[in-house]
Every structure is written in structure tokens, then in C-alpha cells.
Amino acid sequence: MNALVTRLEDWVEKGALRPLDLALTRFIHEQEPQASEALLLATALLSEANGHGHVCLDLQQVLAKPEKLLSPADEPEEASQTSSIGGQLKEQLKGWTLESWVQALLDSDAVADERATDQPQAASSPLVLAGSKERPLLYLRRYWMYERQIEQGITQRLALQTPWSTEKLRSLLDQLFSDKKQTPDWQKIACALAARSGFAIITGGPGTGKTTTVVRLLALLQGLQLQAGKPPLSLRLAAPTGKAAARLSESLAGSVQRLDLGADLARIQEQIPTEVSTLHRLLGSQARTRHFRHHAGNPLAADLVVVDEASMVDVEMLAKLLDALAPTTRLILLGDKDQLASVEAGSVLGNLCLEADQGNYTPATAGWLEEATGEQLPPTLLSETGSALAQATTLLQHSYRFNDYPGIGALAVSVNSGKASVGELKGIFNSYERKAKEAATKHNNLQLIKLDTSRQQQSDSKQADPWAALKSLVRDGYKGFLETLINKRPTGTASREELDAWALSIFSEHKKFQLLTAVRRGPWGVDALNQLTLSALKEVEKLKPLLGNGNSPWYSGRPVLVTRNDYSLKLMNGDIGICLEWPTQDETGRKVLRVAFPDGQGGVRWVLPSRLQGVETVFAMTVHKSQGSEFTHTALVLPDRHNPVLTKELLYTGITRSSQAFTLVYSDEGTLETTLKGRVERASGLG
Numbered sequence: 001m002n003a004l005v006t007r008l009e010d011w012v013e014k015g016a017l018r019p020l021d022l023a024l025t026r027f028i029h030e031q032e033p034q035a036s037e038a039l040l041l042a043t044a045l046l047s048e049a050n051g052h053g054h055v056c057l058d059l060q061q062v063l064a065k066p067e068k069l070l071s072p073a074d075e076p077e078e079a080s081q082t083s084s085i086g087g088q089l090k091e092q093l094k095g096w097t098l099e100s101w102v103q104a105l106l107d108s109d110a111v112a113d114e115r116a117t118d119q120p121q122a123a124s125s126p127l128v129l130a131g132s133k134e135r136p137l138l139y140l141r142r143y144w145m146y147e148r149q150i151e152q153g154i155t156q157r158l159a160l161q162t163p164w165s166t167e168k169l170r171s172l173l174d175q176l177f178s179d180k181k182q183t184p185d186w187q188k189i190a191c192a193l194a195a196r197s198g199f200a201i202i203t204g205g206p207g208t209g210k211t212t213t214v215v216r217l218l219a220l221l222q223g224l225q226l227q228a229g230k231p232p233l234s235l236r237l238a239a240p241t242g243k244a245a246a247r248l249s250e251s252l253a254g255s256v257q258r259l260d261l262g263a264d265l266a267r268i269q270e271q272i273p274t275e276v277s278t279l280h281r282l283l284g285s286q287a288r289t290r291h292f293r294h295h296a297g298n299p300l301a302a303d304l305v306v307v308d309e310a311s312m313v314d315v316e317m318l319a320k321l322l323d324a325l326a327p328t329t330r331l332i333l334l335g336d337k338d339q340l341a342s343v344e345a346g347s348v349l350g351n352l353c354l355e356a357d358q359g360n361y362t363p364a365t366a367g368w369l370e371e372a373t374g375e376q377l378p379p380t381l382l383s384e385t386g387s388a389l390a391q392a393t394t395l396l397q398h399s400y401r402f403n404d405y406p407g408i409g410a411l412a413v414s415v416n417s418g419k420a421s422v423g424e425l426k427g428i429f430n431s432y433e434r435k436a437k438e439a440a441t442k443h444n445n446l447q448l449i450k451l452d453t454s455r456q457q458q459s460d461s462k463q464a465d466p467w468a469a470l471k472s473l474v475r476d477g478y479k480g481f482l483e484t485l486i487n488k489r490p491t492g493t494a495s496r497e498e499l500d501a502w503a504l505s506i507f508s509e510h511k512k513f514q515l516l517t518a519v520r521r522g523p524w525g526v527d528a529l530n531q532l533t534l535s536a537l538k539e540v541e542k543l544k545p546l547l548g549n550g551n552s553p554w555y556s557g558r559p560v561l562v563t564r565n566d567y568s569l570k571l572m573n574g575d576i577g578i579c580l581e582w583p584t585q586d587e588t589g590r591k592v593l594r595v596a597f598p599d600g601q602g603g604v605r606w607v608l609p610s611r612l613q614g615v616e617t618v619f620a621m622t623v624h625k626s627q628g629s630e631f632t633h634t635a636l637v638l639p640d641r642h643n644p645v646l647t648k649e650l651l652y653t654g655i656t657r658s659s660q661a662f663t664l665v666y667s668d669e670g671t672l673e674t675t676l677k678g679r680v681e682r683a684s685g686l687g
């Protein structure tokens with residue numbers, strides 16, 4: 001036993017386990033001094049797996065592919081150490097069978113056997129064995145409870161009956177979708193299915209009309225309500241981050257305005273909310289606790305809740321949301337199932353959408369849809385045995401966003417298919433670069449840059465800078481934003497309105513380019529790329545005085561990302577602000593630096609730099625953090641060697657952050673290949 005604990009300590013030292021994983025293992029050992037190695041190793045591996053986004057530990061997978069465990073999330077320099085740790089883990093597991101491991105776990109009081117029950121027990125064992133005989137899953141009880149809450153909350157809502165007749169639905173749907181462009185009209189189908197059920201999922205890639213559809217759905221539901229002479233429904237909209245909430249709010253306002261309802265339905269328009277809050281705010285987060293103001297004992301007052309960017313919602317958040325809703329409150333999840341999953345444990349939207357590509361609509365659903373919408377489902381999407389969830393899920397299939405920029409759409413589809421080779425990827429880049437040249441457009445819609453960073457090792461100073469192409473890209477990308485900062489700066493007597501207008505024009509320029517990185521640490525991580533960008537920008541003579549001398553973290557032009565919610569400053573995780581130097585000086589004659597943030601209502605919030613606690617420079621941003629945001633041009637930099645975070649989902653998410661142009665920067669062909677083949681795999685009992 002001591003040998004195992006020593007080994008675990010060694011793994012912590014080498015960064016393969018977190019101190020937290022060891023602490024939990026020690027806790028179990030203290031509770032049960034006779035604990036078996038099987039229990040202690042399982043506890044350490046489970047805790048580590050939770051840290052990497054798995055909701056549970058799939059014991060069979062551990063035995064089959066131990067090398068998939070204990071890999072640091074984004075530190076390539078530790079990969080070699082990890083492989084030897086992988087060897088030690090294999091040795092540790094030698095001779096273990098699934099049956100013997102399960103039996104050893106069940107022999108312990110720390111593990112409760114819940115394989116045969118769906119009902120959460122009030123038992124106190126910290127660990128739960130669930131799943132099935134063939135696929136036993138080990139959970140921390142908390143996570144097991146979350147999954148059960150989600151299953152129950154969804155099942156309960158799927159059983160809710162629609163209060164509206166098919167004729168009434170059809171009549172209003174026909175009015176709302178009189179501009180049919182696709183056959184079948186998936187947006188109309190999504191509205192009908194979401195109106196039929198107490199729970200629905202509307203998923204689709206970028207620009208497939210999720211927001212447009214939800215606005216029409218809200219108009220449909222509010223319209224049916226008002227036509228029945230009832231008071232308007234209470235509708236609440238939320239997103240996982242402040243950034244995503246602000247973006248949805250903006251696009252909803254536009255979509256609601258564009259709704260063409262005719263005079264008789266115009267009053268519906270006034271009853272469609274455009275205000276979107278973060279999920280934390282919706283549920284009433286409380287300082288220093290995991291608990292929310294709203295829960296089963298104090299449910300949220302709403303008839304319907306819509307959650308956008310649901311791919312970013314983790315298992316705990318969804319469980320708490322469902323817990324905070326009254327059993328009759330309807331829930332609709334919107335999001336792109338193919339995007340990266342949440343940072344925290346779980347890949348809930350992906351798990352719930354496992355059947356979405358196949359449709360699996362029953363003949364009964366197809367018949368009802370034909371009556372309610374006039375649309376016919378393709379026979380290939382029908383199944384006699386489709387689940388209840390499949391009947392409430394719609395995959396929007398046609399992207400309207402990339403009509404003018406088809407290169408990004410083509411690239412996203414190819415990467416998402418999981419079948420693209422490096423050769424095919426290069427083919428797509430080449431063909432769109434060529435098209436851009438033929439059309440003589442200044443900016444390429446797609447651009448592929450290969451850096452030869454192996455030359456970095458050589459000390460020959462006459463060698464060209466291996467990072468030159470990347471530096472030139474960021475100089476070009478951030479030029480407009482920094483020039484607006486310099487050229488449009490108001491004079492010393494500027495009014496507050498003029499300062500606000502200046503900041504707003506800087507925000508809109510800043511959204512035109514964003515450098516993305518796959519990893520947080522190391523030479524390809526956020527810090528290194530922030531430094532590289534800063535030094536590249538300082539090579540431009542007129543930008544030098546602007547960007548400070550390195551003595552202070554605060555300088556004019558520093559873009560910052562808020563990394564934790566600050567309710568007193570009304571700043572949310574994901575908000576981006578820009579540090580600006582006011583044209584006036586303070587009473588002591590010093591420069592006045594303020595960080596400008598969009599206030600969400602078209603104005604500016606100015607904050608003293610010293611008041612900002614959780615912020616980081618964001619010339620470069622991880623793809624994870626970029627979720628829920630969109631930029632005119634994004635450039636994604638891949639590291640030069642393989643790393644477990646490099647997956648097709650990461651690449652797809654990076655590509656789809658771009659609205660007009662995308663640049664991929666890589667230096668190693670093999671890494672690009674493994675990225676295209678990599679998959680986010682997260683153990684879970686859902687789906």
C-alpha cells in the first residue's frame with residue numbers, strides 16, 4: 001500500500017496527478033485504513049479524470065487504454081515524463097480484470113453499488129459504482145447525482161403535453177415561416193418540435209439560424225398564448241458566459257426587429273425578450289458557495305427558459321438549472337454539438353445529441369410534423385425505435401452565415417467530418433487562396449502559414465526570424481485597432497461622450513482580429529504568444545510609445561480578458577476590455593489609464609486598472625476561452641508537437657469563431673494530422 005501512495009506522490013510531483021487527486025485518495029485511505037490498492041488507485045484516477053472533464057471513470061477503458069490517462073492537459077514539455085508514468089500505470093494494472101476490480105471496489109464501504117437503480121439514494125458513500133455490468137462507471141457521488149438530476153429533469157419535461165392544437169400551431173407556423181428557403185424547412189420543424197415538448201434541443205453549426213429560429217419559436221409560443229386570450233408567457237434567456245449572453249442579446253434584438261409579423265401579430269413582437277443573462281445570474285449565484293438562490297425549494301418564476309451556447313454548459317450547471325426550474329417550466333437548449341465541450345466536467349450537449357445526425361424520428365413524429373408544419377422528413381432520418389429525446393431534437397442543416405465566405409464553411413465541414421487528411425485540408429486552403437487572388441481581394445478568406453521553428457535552435461543570427469510570418473500576421477491583424485486608438489484619440493478637452501465614442505470605435509476595430517492558441521502554457525501558449533505579439537507590435541515605430549516600456553503591466557492598447565465574474569464591477573468572465581490613455585492628465589500631472597469595457601447596452605464602462613483582479617492580456621486567447629465569441633478574422637496557432645488537447649473539435653471551434661477570414665498557423669505536419677484525428681472523449685453515463 002505504501003508503495004502505491006509513494007508512487008502517487010511521485011506522479012503528483014511530475015504533474016501527472018493534481019495534489020487534489022492525492023488529497024482525495026488520502027481522505028479515502030483515512031476513512032478506510034484497510035482500503036485496497038484497487039480502491040485507492042481508482043480514487044486517484046477518478047479524481048484526475050474529473051479534472052480533465054470526464055464525469056466518471058470508465059473502468060473498462062482504463063484497463064483497455066491506460067495510456068489515455070494521466071496526460072497533462074496542455075503542457076507538451078511534460079509529455080515525455082508522462083509516457084513513463086503511463087508505463088508505471090500499466091504495470092500497476094497488470095493482472096487486474098474488470099471483475100476483480102469491480103469486486104474490490106464493492107467490498108469497500110466507500111463505494112455504493114447503484115448499477116441497478118435510477119433513484120438517487122441518500123447514502124453517504126463518497127463513491128458510486130454505476131453504469132452496467134459490461135461498462136461499470138465509477139463516480140464521485142456528487143457527479144452521479146448531477147447526471148441523475150439531468151436525466152430526471154429531461155424525462156419529466158419530455159412527458160409534458162403541448163397545450164396547443166396542431167391546427168393552431170400550423171396556422172401560426174405558416175405565418176412565421178412564409179419565407180421558406182430550404183426543403184424541408186428545418187427551422188420550422190425545430191419550432192414545431194420545441195413547441196410540442198417541455199424539453200427540446202436545437203443544434204446546428206455556425207449560422208444555421210439557431211437565433212433566428214428561437215426568435216420565431218418565442219413569437220410562436222407568445223402568439224398562441226395571446227391568441228388564446230391568456231397573459232403573456234414569462235420567458236427567460238440565458239447563456240453560460242457574459243460574452244455569450246451579450247452576443248445573443250445583440251443578435252436577438254436584430255432578429256426580433258426583422259420579424260415580419262403583419263399588423264395583426266405585431267403586438268407579439270413586444271412580448272419577446274431580448275435581455276439575456278448569464279446562467280449564474282439567472283440562478284442567483286451567491287458569493288463563496290456552489291449554491292444558488294434558486295433551487296427546488298425556491299424555483300425560478302418562468303414558463304420557458306432558453307439556454308444558448310449549451311455546449312459550454314457543464315454537468316453541474318445543467319443539473320443546478322434543472323433543479324431551479326419548476327417541473328412545468330419548459331427548457332430549450334441551443335448550441336453547436338460539435339464544438340468543444342465545457343471546461344468543467346461533462347460534455348452534456350454532445351452526449352444528449354448522440355442521435356442528432358441520424359434523426360431517429362418515429363413515424364408518429366413524422367406524421368405529427370407533417371400535420372403541424374406541412375414538412376416531410378427524409379425517410380433516412382426515420383426509425384421505429386427513436387428515443388423520446390430524439391423526438392425533441394433538431395439539427396439545423398443549412399448555414400446562412402458563410403454564403404459570402406464559403407471557404408470557412410467548407411473548412412469547418414471538412415474538419416468536423418473527422419475524415420479530413422492534411423492533404424485535403426491544404427487543398428481547401430489552396431483553392432480559396434487562389435479564388436481570393438483571382439478576385440483580387442485584399443484579404444484572403446483562408447490562409448495557411450507554416451512556420452519553420454526548427455531553425456530557432458540554430459544560433460546563426462543571419463537566419464531569418466522563424467516567427468516572422470506570425471509576427472507579420474499579428475501586426476496586420478491588430479493594426480486597425482491600434483491605429484484607431486492613436487488616430488481617433490480625442491483632444492484634451494474631450495467630453496465623456498467623445499471618449500465613449502472613441503472607445504466604441506476601438507471595440508469594433510478590436511473585434512476584427514483575434515489570435516487563438518490551442519494551449520495555455522509553453523512556447524505556443526497564451527503568455528508566450530502575448531509576448532510575441534507585443535514585441536511584434538513594438539517593431540512598428542509609431543506604436544512603440546503606446547505600448548509601454550515593460551515596467552508596468554498596464555499600458556495603452558493592452559486588451560484584457562476578464563477571467564472571473566466581478567459583480568461589483570458588473571464584469572463577467574469572458575468580457576474583453578481595452579486599456580486606454582485618456583487625453584487629460586490627473587491633478588498630479590500623471591497619465592490617466594482606464595480600461596474600457598462595453599456595458600452591454602451600447603455604452604462604455606470605464607474601470608480603474610487597479611480595481612481589476614481577475615484579468616489577463618488577450619492579444620492571444622485559448623480556443624476554449626473564445627467559445628461564445630466571434631471575430632471577423634481569427635488566426636489559430638497550433639503547437640509544434642502532439643498534445644492531448646489537439647482535437648478536431650478544437651480546430652472546428654477555432655475555425656467557426658471567424659465570420660470572414662481564418663488563418664491556420666502550424667509548424668509540424670504530424671501534429672496537424674493528429675489534430676484532425678484527435679477526438680474529445682469524455683466518460684459519462686448520459687446519452
Ligand SMILES: Nc1ncnc2c1ncn2[C@@H]1O[C@H](COP(=O)(O)OP(=O)(O)OP(=O)(O)O)[C@@H](O)[C@H]1O
Nearest residue numbers: 181187205206207208209210211212213251400401
Ligand atoms: N431562414 C433564413 N433565411 C435567410 N437568412 C437566414 C435564415 N436563418 C438565418 N438566416 C441568417 O443567417 C445568419 C445567421 O443566423 P443566426 O444568427 O440565427 O444563426 P446562429 O446559428 O444563431 O448563428 P451563430 O453560429 O452565430 O450562433 C443571420 O444573418 C440570419 O439573418
